[in-house]
Each structure stands twice: as C-alpha cells, then as structure tokens.
Amino acid sequence: MFVWPLRVYWEDTDGGGVVYHARYVHFFERARSEWLRSLGFHQLELQQQHDLVFAIRAMNLEFVAPARMDDALQVSVSLLAAGRASLRFVQHIHRQPDELIASATVYAACLTASSFKPRRIPAAMLQRIAEAVPATATENP
Amino acid sequence: MFVWPLRVYWEDTDGGGVVYHARYVHFFERARSEWLRSLGFHQLELQQQHDLVFAIRAMNLEFVAPARMDDALQVSVSLLAAGRASLRFVQHIHRQPDELIASATVYAACLTASSFKPRRIPAAMLQRIAEAVPATATENP
Amino acid sequence: MFVWPLRVYWEDTDGGGVVYHARYVHFFERARSEWLRSLGFHQLELQQQHDLVFAIRAMNLEFVAPARMDDALQVSVSLLAAGRASLRFVQHIHRQPDELIASATVYAACLTASSFKPRRIPAAMLQRIAEAVPATATENP
Amino acid sequence: MFVWPLRVYWEDTDGGGVVYHARYVHFFERARSEWLRSLGFHQLELQQQHDLVFAIRAMNLEFVAPARMDDALQVSVSLLAAGRASLRFVQHIHRQPDELIASATVYAACLTASSFKPRRIPAAMLQRIAEAVPATATENP
Numbered sequence: 001m002f003v004w005p006l007r008v009y010w011e012d013t014d015g016g017g018v019v020y021h022a023r024y025v026h027f028f029e030r031a032r033s034e035w036l037r038s039l040g041f042h043q044l045e046l047q048q049q050h051d052l053v054f055a056i057r058a059m060n061l062e063f064v065a066p067a068r069m070d071d072a073l074q075v076s077v078s079l080l081a082a083g084r085a086s087l088r089f090v091q092h093i094h095r096q097p098d099e100l101i102a103s104a105t106v107y108a109a110c111l112t113a114s115s116f117k118p119r120r121i122p123a124a125m126l127q128r129i130a131e132a133v134p135a136t137a138t139e140n141p
Numbered sequence: 142m143f144v145w146p147l148r149v150y151w152e153d154t155d156g157g158g159v160v161y162h163a164r165y166v167h168f169f170e171r172a173r174s175e176w177l178r179s180l181g182f183h184q185l186e187l188q189q190q191h192d193l194v195f196a197i198r199a200m201n202l203e204f205v206a207p208a209r210m211d212d213a214l215q216v217s218v219s220l221l222a223a224g225r226a227s228l229r230f231v232q233h234i235h236r237q238p239d240e241l242i243a244s245a246t247v248y249a250a251c252l253t254a255s256s257f258k259p260r261r262i263p264a265a266m267l268q269r270i271a272e273a274v275p276a277t278a279t280e281n282p
Numbered sequence: 283m284f285v286w287p288l289r290v291y292w293e294d295t296d297g298g299g300v301v302y303h304a305r306y307v308h309f310f311e312r313a314r315s316e317w318l319r320s321l322g323f324h325q326l327e328l329q330q331q332h333d334l335v336f337a338i339r340a341m342n343l344e345f346v347a348p349a350r351m352d353d354a355l356q357v358s359v360s361l362l363a364a365g366r367a368s369l370r371f372v373q374h375i376h377r378q379p380d381e382l383i384a385s386a387t388v389y390a391a392c393l394t395a396s397s398f399k400p401r402r403i404p405a406a407m408l409q410r411i412a413e414a415v416p417a418t419a420t421e422n423p
Numbered sequence: 424m425f426v427w428p429l430r431v432y433w434e435d436t437d438g439g440g441v442v443y444h445a446r447y448v449h450f451f452e453r454a455r456s457e458w459l460r461s462l463g464f465h466q467l468e469l470q471q472q473h474d475l476v477f478a479i480r481a482m483n484l485e486f487v488a489p490a491r492m493d494d495a496l497q498v499s500v501s502l503l504a505a506g507r508a509s510l511r512f513v514q515h516i517h518r519q520p521d522e523l524i525a526s527a528t529v530y531a532a533c534l535t536a537s538s539f540k541p542r543r544i545p546a547a548m549l550q551r552i553a554e555a556v557p558a559t560a561t562e563n564p
Binding site: 010011013014015016017018020022068069 | 292293295296297298299300302304350351
C-alpha cells in the first residue's frame with residue numbers, strides 16, 4: 001500500500017469550516033499521481049511522448065468525518081485490479097492511523113491522449129505495476 | 142426535475158484538454174444549491190440563523206464523456222428520497238439533450254452547523270421540499 | 283463596459299467564512315471569457331483552429347470587502363488598451379452597485395498556443411475589439 | 424528566506440497545458456501558511472482560540488514563465504515589513520534555482536475573525552516574527 005501525506009490549507013476548506021467535499025477528489029488524485037511517480041512514470045511524459053492519459057471513469061466516495069484547516073492527512077493507494085486498459089483502486093484518507101476521513105473506489109481507464117479513445121496499457125508499464133503490487137491484483141478486472 | 146445551466150471555463154479544464162473530473166463534483170453542488178434556492182432556502186441563512194448545514198456523506202460518480210472549454214452544460218437535480226435527516230439525489234450533466242457527460246447519486250445529511258452532528262430537517266423545510274417533488278420521493282429513504 | 287453576473291457557492295468560500303481570495307482571480311477570468319464570447323470569439327476555437335491563447339502576464343489585485351456564500355456578484359470588464367500583442371483591462375467586482383468587493387488590473391499577452399511564444403493579435407480580432415470599445419482604448423499600450 | 428516545495432498536479436493545470444494562473448495564488452498562500460507554521464503559529468488555532476485571521480488586502484502578481492504538470496516548484500516567503508496590524512511579503516516561485524516562474528508582493532491585514540475588523544497583531548506574535556527575520560523588516564510599513 002502506497003501512502004502520500006498532505007496538509008490542509010485554507011484553499012481546501014469551505015464556509016462550513018471543514019474541507020470542501022470535492023477537495024478529497026483532488027487529494028485522491030494527488031496520491032495516485034505520486035504512486036505512478038514512485039513506479040517511475042511521469043504523466044506529462046506519458047501524455048507527450050506516449051500519447052497516453054488515464055481518465056477517471058467512475059468513483060464511489062464515502063465522506064466519513066470532516067477534515068479541517070491545518071490537518072495533516074495520509075492518503076493511501078491500493079491497486080485492486082489491473083486490466084489491459086484500466087486500473088481499479090481503493091483509497092483512504094486518514095488523519096490519525098485510526099481516524100478515517102474519506103474512502104474511494106476509483107476506476108481509471110487508459111486512453112489515447114490525442115483522441116480520448118480507450119487503448120491498452122503498455123505491456124512494460126503493466127509489468128512494472130505487477131511487480132510493485134501483490135499478484136492477485138494484476139488479473140483482468 | 143430541476144435543471145441549472147453553466148459554462149465551462151479554463152479554470153475547469155486540465156492539461157488533458159478536458160474538464161478535470163473533480164470539477165463535476167462542483168457542478169453538481171452548484172445545481173443542488175440553486176435547487177434549494179429555487180425552493181426559497183438560502184444556505185448562508187440556514188447556517189447562520191438555523192445552525193443547519195447539509196454535508197455530503199456519499200457520492201457515486203460516473204464520468205461518461207469529456208466536456209471541454211466553452212461547453213454549455215445542463216446540470217439536473219432529481220430528489221430520490223427525503224428522509225427525516227437526509228436527502229438523496231440523482232443528478233446528470235448533459236451537453237446536448239442526448240449527450241450525457243456525467244451522472245451522480247448523492248447522499249446529503251442534515252447536520253447541526255456548529256457541531257457537525259446529525260439533526261432532523263425542519264418540518265417546514267421537509268414539507269416545502271415535498272410540495273415541490275413527486276410524493277413518492279418524500280418517504281423515508 | 284461589459285458586466286457578467288455570477289453567484290458565490292460553497293466551493294468559493296473558505297474556513298474564514300468568506301470567499302477565498304484566489305477565487306476572485308477565477309471570477310475575473312470568467313468575465314473576460316464572456317466578454318470575448320460577446321465579441322464572437324470562442325477560446326477553444328482560437329486555440330485549436332488559430333493556435334492562439336491569451337496568457338495573463340501580470341495582475342494587480344485589491345481585495346476591498348469580503349463576499350460570502352449566496353452573494354450575487356457583478357464582474358465588470360473594461361479594456362484599457364489593446365496593443366499588437368497584448369490587452370490590458372481594469373475589472374471590478376461589485377455586490378451592490380455601490381459596494382465594491384475587489385478590483386484588478388490585468389495584462390494579457392497573446393501567445394502561439396503550441397509554443398507559448400508571443401504573437402500578434404490577428405488584425406480582424408483587433409478590429410472587432412476596437413469596434414466594441416472606445417477608440418482611446420485601442421492604441422498601443 | 425523561507426522556501427516551501429510543492430508539486431504540480433493535473434488539478435493545477437488548464438486546457439492550455441500549463442498551470443492555471445490563479446493556482447499560483449494558492450501556491451503563494453500555502454508557502455505563507457507553512458512559514459507561519461514554522462514560527463509555531465497554527466491558523467485554525469489563531470482563528471478559534473484568538474479570534475484572529477489574516478486576510479489578503481492586495482497582491483501584485485507577475486507570471487514570468489509557465490509551469491507544467493509534474494513540475495517540482497519552490498515557493499519562497501520573504502517578509503518585507505511587519506506593521507502593527509499588517510504584514511507585507513515578497514514571494515517567488517522557481518522551478519530551477521535560476522528559473523523564475525512567478526512573483527508576488529502580498530499585503531496581509533490582521534483581522535478579528537468574527538467581525539472581519541482590523542486588529543493589532545498580538546505583541547508576542549510580532550516579536551516571534553521579528554526574531555525570525557532581519558530587523559529591518561519589522562519596522563512599521
């Protein structure tokens with residue numbers, strides 16, 4: 001499991017005094033971007049040199065407890081399944097190890113960046129992902 | 142069904158050339174705010190004079206097709222169920238009447254604004270909502 | 283003077299209970315986009331068919347009074363000067379006609395979209411802009 | 424001079440392929456928040472226990488070069504002047520030590536959080552700030 005720390009700033013909060021719910025969607029994406037980076041993949045390079053982007057097709061979100069200004073959060077990324085053209089994740093945001101803020105399941109599709117049509121994840125990329133996570137996660141979803 | 146129009150600006154797009162997925166969560170919220178306003182409820186007033194806020198507890202999101210800069214979108218709000226302390230919605234974003242961009246089911250809880258604890262939706266508010274939507278939607282979810 | 287109305291939503295506010303200062307920068311940009319649209323220019327078309335984007339080079343911002351959730355704001359756009367490769371604006375955000383929220387002067391450069399290098403504003407575009415605003419504004423800044 | 428590192432994500436970019444100009448305003452604010460934290464001040468605590476917030480009154484922004492997805496940026500904070508009720512900063516964003524992306528001068532006013540009226544910066548806070556920066560910066564602006 002990959003974990004990325006981040007801090008809550010004023011920009012993340014709303015007039016209710018807590019983090020605006022859509023900001024958690026940003027936080028989940030930052031952690032997935034850092035997970036990809038930790039595997040050696042840079043998304044601007046994927047887009048410009050390999051005409052590849054990942055697009056989010058579906059998300060299920062649970063907002064469990066409110067985070068607030070100054071909170072130090074931990075965002076996790078667990079790969080549930082890697083298909084030939086898609087990745088599925090489960091992600092959690094915690095404040096303390098035992099204090100869950102939000103959860104998400106995320107379905108990301110691999111697309112040709114210039115046409116937005118589905119394409120296969122390159123074999124080398126899929127293999128790099130498979131090496132990094134338990135074997136059970138890399139079967140076809 | 143309530144429909145709110147909005148326009149896509151640069152702020153809504155990302156380097157992939159399409160609307161950033163979290164922005165749709167904002168768009169859904171703008172339409173719910175306008176739906177509440179259309180029923181006569183102003184959220185700042187609800188917060189400051191009635192110590193009441195709605196918080197999103199869960200969302201299921203489907204991103205069907207990408208929207209782009211300059212697109213004119215229509216965001217719908219349909220109440221699925223009104224409980225004593227929560228509202229459930231289904232929402233869609235269309236570009237053309239037959240061109241679906243994104244869908245969401247949204248579970249909103251009524252909270253005491255100062256404590257973030259669940260509270261009942263005031264009876265008058267629930268009645269006003271019930272008058273505005275088909276009777277089947279206002280049973281306990 | 284061009285004026286664009288907009289509404290403040292939760293997404294625009296922060297934990298201080300007022301609009302987050304960077305959001306006014308968004309509001310100013312929405313109004314400039316609508317001003318361009320009112321003159322017949324669509325920015326996605328300018329980017330994709332004419333390889334042209336406007337980029338903001340400098341802004342001076344004054345935050346005069348706080349706006350809040352639910353506020354109905356009016357954002358103005360006045361062209362100060364149109365040069366061969368740049369436009370300068372002054373913009374204001376009002377809540378009531380006599381209640382100033384924020385002001386900005388904005389310097390926008392015309393760029394080749396694919397290279398981000400400065401380029402001339404097309405003559406037909408400059409002429410269309412000149413027709414729409416007082417002659418004094420369309421001299422070289 | 425205080426420097427805070429941050430990473431550019433998709434959320435920060437726009438359809439022009441570069442960081443959306445308003446996002447730099449966020450980046451500047453994150454660095455000021457971390458500067459305050461480095462001096463021992465937590466803004467939620469200041470708001471809730473001392474009824475104190477800082478609000479931005481004015482900013483001058485220069486956007487020098489575009490940043491892009493995946494860029495690692497450094498945001499600096501230099502206090503120019505500390506008055507009895509306000510702080511003035513100059514801030515820069517660099518990609519490489521010699522590659523300037525954006526600059527800002529920022530005027531922040533100290534306010535009573537509950538009324539948004541100007542108030543003095545607490546003497547202990549002003550002293551803590553004075554200890555952390557060159558003496559010339561802590562005179563009345």
